[in-house]
Amino acid sequence: MAITASKDTTADLVMHDPVWQRIREEAAAIARDEPLLASMAYAAVLHHERLEDALSYILAQKLGNAELPPLGLREVIQEAFASDPDLGHAVRADLVAVNERDPACRSFLKPLLFFKGFQAIQNHRVSHWLWQQKRETLAFLLQSRGSEVFAVDINPASKFGRGILIDHGTGVVIGETAVVEDNVSMLQNVTLGGTGKETGDRHPKIRRGVLIGAGAKILGNIEIGEGAKIGAGSVVLIPVPPHCTAAGVPAKIVGNCECEQPAREMDHGLPFHRD
Template identity: 45%
Template sequence: MNAIALVNCEFTDRALWSRILAEADEASTQDVFFKPVVVDTIAECRDLAGAIISRIAGLLSPPASSMSLHMALRSLLDQDSRILAAAAFDMAAVLDRDPATTKALHVLLHAKGFLALQTHRFAHALWNAGQQDFALHLQSCASRSLQVDIHPAAQLGIGIFFDHATGIVIGETSIVEDNVSILQNVTLGGTGKEAGERHPKIRSGVLVGAGAAILGNIEIGANARIGAGSVVLRPVAPETTVAGVPARSLHQNRSMAPARTMDQLFDDGQPLYDVGL
């Protein structure tokens, strides 16, 4: 695991959970109408993993069956603690890269990209264990409730940030490595009905702009930038910016870590989508 996002001690599992508890207590004191939300999500939980499970179960299932899903997810976590080992990295990524999010509590309660990622980690574990029906059920629930559709077989790293997240689609044989940032309405898809490896491989540190479509079994090199609205059909070299329909290479990146800086402007200040094609 790449620990860049957790170098600061404030982003450890226990520190994040302590921060969430403090923020929840403050929010409950300040707003009586918000207090029941905090109680339902936080009060009965003993750690960050438990709170995430509680939030996922509450969002994805009707009240009558949410407890059953909660129990199933907890059992799965007890069997394989690695499922949510990346949660702190993902939460740290949101806090580090989204200036609109200042509280860890808000990530847990409101950041559907974060919650979709954690749901996928359960679904991926189920898929690998041969429980494909349950895995596909979780995928379907997350797609309906969170508007993020990630096939359970897709391989996702840690420290991933889905900004806004609405409309993100990630296909079955996709790979998304560590510390990648993806904005809304991005598709990592195939080019037809071919079998086998047919989806993109997104290497570490990549920034994918809103509305981009990356299609086929192609590699997007580490620390590349994909402009908003681009259609990428060919491999992209590391540390390169591409944009347009179809996407073309523009220049090497100004930043060695575009996924962390979220830098979406050209050197002359033009937005990445404005390529004049």
């Protein structure tokens, strides 16, 4: 959902940005109904005019430390959003993805404030922007802080599309030349890694609509085709054709997917074959 307002008033920005409007409504309700959290709701959401401003505050507070002062970090994050408006569009698409696919999520506010998978993706989007600006040291510092804080380690050079869900997040590792296209869902402890000490293009390419189960390891410069499904705990060393299901150690093709984009359905079941 893209923001389309051109005026600068909070009312105009909120009215033309339904995701941000929903977040502000949810924050106002929390401030009203849970007094202990009122100051947090105002500091993180209600004092800001735009979602990008709120997110920059939240990330800076979580990732900042003595070596990376929160105020300076927030300025860097705001610089990224101002330089590349597509980052803001991607943030909204990710929030919609979490809200639609995660049964534990019943709001837009909660992932913004609390879901480390969502926050780790947004940290990566900023670190990738820094990488593209040739500010590699700061990009790696953000990666390092994200790994420490969120337990999600994403190389700043890796490429992400929109509408990404990393559910739970803990233990996810994504390598330098990995590509994750639009509308992909993955769970905890997923690795998109290499197979050894090879250099160059050496990490997986995950196409649109793929679902990757918890603990799956996809290794090497292989393609997981559009709408494919990877079973939990699998070790994938071979390409997976579009709309196919792979499972096992090592993984094999065990059947076809029943829907176009398993990532949206979040059905981790595998095809059943009678002996």
